Structures are given as C-alpha cells and as structure tokens.
Amino acid sequence: MNPAAEVLAALVRRGESLATAESLTGGLIGSMLTTVPGSSAGYLGGVISYATRLKSTLAGVDAATLATVGPVAEESARQMAAGVARICAADWGLATTGVAGPDPQDGHPVGEVYVAVAHRGTQRSWVERLDVTGDRQTIRNVAADRALNLLLRVLEG
Secondary structure, three states: OOHHHHHHHHHHHHOOOEEEEEOOOOOHHHHHHHOOOOHHHOEEEEEEOOOHHHHHHOOOOOHHHHHHOOOOOHHHHHHHHHHHHHHOOOOEEEEEEEOOOOOOEOOEOOOEEEEEEEEOOOOEEEEEEEEOOOOHHHHHHHHHHHHHHHHHHHHHO
16 A cells, blocks of 8 residues: 555544645645545645745745745644645645755755644644755655655554
C-alpha cells in the first residue's frame, strides 16, 4: 500500500479528517491523496501557500513568526500544520516548507525541508527537519513522501 492510501485508511478507521498546507511541494501531497479512490472520506483539501505572505493569510502562521524566523523553519511548519487544521476544521493538519532549489533561499541551503503534523483536538504537533539531496523534483517528492510517512507514524501511535 502507498503512504497516501495508508494515511487515508487510518483516518477513515479513526473517523477523522485531514487538511494540508503545502509550500515547496506545491500541491503534490494533495494530488497523492486524491489519487486514492474514496479519498474524500478523510481528506478535506488544503492550501498551497507558496508565497511567504500566504503562509500567514491562508495557513495561519503568525506574522511575527515569519518576521523573526522566516518561512523555512520548524516553528513556521508547525504553525502551518496547526493553522490549516483550524482554518479547514480538520482533525489533522499536514504541512511542508523548505527550499527545493535550484538556489539557496534566505541563508537556507537547497534541500532544507520541514514537514509538520498537528492535531487540532489536542493541539499537539510533530515536526521533522529533512536535509534532502537531489534535484528540485527529487526534493519535492521526498518531502511529500516523508510528510505522509510522518503523519502515518503519528496516526499509528
């Protein structure tokens, strides 16, 4: 079974829902989830907050966080996941932010990625930093896959 299908099966078993906030993955996670038949039983949708300002307006990241640590940071990813869950009234939020390349961004190297999961009901969150090597598409694919796997590990407890 693929990670998207496993995540959706776990959400359905739990009677819970998911929303996504994607930056560098640009909707890749949403695409992976909606490829699975019956995905609407667990996936509500999400936002592509590629521009920094949209991380605040669409994904709920505090403007002060973006001003102090920037968009490529553990706290920004955490707030993206929590914010999208709150804004979409989902049980879970899943977020990605980072640098896919080809050039470094604001002092962050290509391949620095943060994936985050937040549970709206408990206000708990989990974040992983990834240091991915490869070209732009490889970095995006790895980020999407690792984000889904992080959520799956959390769901399976």
